[in-house]
Amino acid sequence: MNEISIALIPGDGIGPEVVTEGVKVLKAIEQLDANLSFLFTEFPWGCEYYLEHGKMMDEDGIERLADFDAIYLGAVGYPGVPDHISLWDLLLKIRKSFDQYVNLRPITLLNPTLTPLKDKGEKDIDMLVIRENSEGEYAGAGDWLFIGKPEEVVLQTGVFSRKGTERIIRYAYEEARHSKRSLTSISKGNALNYSMVFWDEVFEEVGKEYPDVDTYSYLVDAASLYFVTDPERFEVVVTSNLFGDIMTDLGAGITGGLGLATGANINPEREYPSMFEPVHGSAPTIAGKQIANPIAAIWSVSQMLEFFGEQEWANNVLTTIQHILLDPSTLTPDLGGNGTTKEVGDQVVEGLKKIVK
Numbered sequence: 298m299n300e301i302s303i304a305l306i307p308g309d310g311i312g313p314e315v316v317t318e319g320v321k322v323l324k325a326i327e328q329l330d331a332n333l334s335f336l337f338t339e340f341p342w343g344c345e346y347y348l349e350h351g352k353m354m355d356e357d358g359i360e361r362l363a364d365f366d367a368i369y370l371g372a373v374g375y376p377g378v379p380d381h382i383s384l385w386d387l388l389l390k391i392r393k394s395f396d397q398y399v400n401l402r403p404i405t406l407l408n409p410t411l412t413p414l415k416d417k418g419e420k421d422i423d424m425l426v427i428r429e430n431s432e433g434e435y436a437g438a439g440d441w442l443f444i445g446k447p448e449e450v451v452l453q454t455g456v457f458s459r460k461g462t463e464r465i466i467r468y469a470y471e472e473a474r475h476s477k478r479s480l481t482s483i484s485k486g487n488a489l490n491y492s493m494v495f496w497d498e499v500f501e502e503v504g505k506e507y508p509d510v511d512t513y514s515y516l517v518d519a520a521s522l523y524f525v526t527d528p529e530r531f532e533v534v535v536t537s538n539l540f541g542d543i544m545t546d547l548g549a550g551i552t553g554g555l556g557l558a559t560g561a562n563i564n565p566e567r568e569y570p571s572m573f574e575p576v577h578g579s580a581p582t583i584a585g586k587q588i589a590n591p592i593a594a595i596w597s598v599s600q601m602l603e604f605f606g607e608q609e610w611a612n613n614v615l616t617t618i619q620h621i622l623l624d625p626s627t628l629t630p631d632l633g634g635n636g637t638t639k640e641v642g643d644q645v646v647e648g649l650k651k652i653v654k
């Protein structure tokens with residue numbers, strides 16, 4: 298029996314709406330598979346909690362989350378609480394406390410009608426972006442000096458440790474080797490004369506241990522161009538925290554939008570829980586209307602199942618998503634349909650039942 302305990306953090310805006318659908322899918326799978334069970338515990342943390350209690354999560358929040366196998370998160374951030382507070386005290390705190398240093402973001406076109414790119418199909422857009430998720434430009438190091446004075450200075454320091462850089466690059470080489478795909482590093486050594494020169498060096502150094510892996514290295518500006526003009530160049534991609542954040546929204550743009558983009562925050566050593574979440578945020582302007590696309594959050598469920606060794610269920614969820622994408626009229630408005638969040642979740646459940654029969 299595979300028993301997985303999951304901490305639910307629906308969070309803000311459309312977060313609760315899409316997490317409800319993901320949980321619905323997990324519960325349906327539990328019904329269909331006698332050897333699989335999920336134990337859910339929900340936490341009320343987020344911006345509303347902050348406005349009531351003055352904090353984004355309880356003081357012992359990290360300690361309590363540590364007992365779970367996985368965390369399933371919706372979105373964090375809402376007008377009324379400064380973004381740098383809400384995100385640093387909840388989402389980023391979890392990623393950092395649990396050393397979830399690998400952020401796995403597949404950029405996979407599931408249906409040719411979803412891409413705005415002319416003449417590109419599923420074969421052209423199928424990559425895995427491996428984003429460094431623990432340090433880099435998101436280290437949180439810096440200072441704010443002489444506030445309000447003419448000599449005011451703000452420093453935001455990128456931190457690229459040997460350990461942090463090596464481990465993400467090595468993870469990416471391993472992934473490329475095992476999946477027999479090429480590996481592309483995205484950096485910016487021409488302008489970032491310390492951090493990215495170091496990154497490029499480590500990419501080369503570690504690469505000596507992987508002579509079987511074909512490698513490419515692009516500057517982030519050129520890589521942005523190629524994502525649009527030649528996405529087929531990319532198979533496995535490794536990049537820094539900030540570049541990975543930006544490039545994966547661009548990736549979402551060429552594969553159907555943020556309503557479809559998923560990301561897993563992985564602690565590969567499994568010393569701590571890993572966290573599964575859609576790439577999108579709380580989308581305040583569409584929150585509470587039941588029009589948010591839950592597919593990204595449901596795809597996160599597929600990533601979670603894969604992480605726990607349930608490859609067949611992971612595939613089933615993705616196949617079902619691919620199947621429902623065939624009829625856009627039943628999908629949410631971002632994909633041109635007039636379906637509701639709940640209806641899309643229901644369709645996935647129905648699809649899974651059919652696969653198993």
Ligand code: NAD
Binds near residue numbers: 376556
């Ligand atoms: P966003 O991802 O919330 O929204 C960007 C655009 O995509 C909006 O037009 C939105 O309506 C659309 N969109 C996003 N998800 C969608 C879905 N599931 N279905 C249909 N349309 C969808 O990004 P933003 O507007 O830049 O940020 C809003 C808030 O979310 C901010 O507070 C930001 O800090 C936060 N944020 C949180 C996360 C996270 O929790 N992981 C990620 C990004 C942004």
Ligand code: IPM
Binds near residue numbers: 388389542
């Ligand atoms: C993401 C988000 C976060 C990030 C923000 C909300 C801190 O944009 O997961 O892509 O930049 O990591």
Ligand code: MN
Binds near residue numbers: 542543546576
């Ligand atoms: Mn982002």
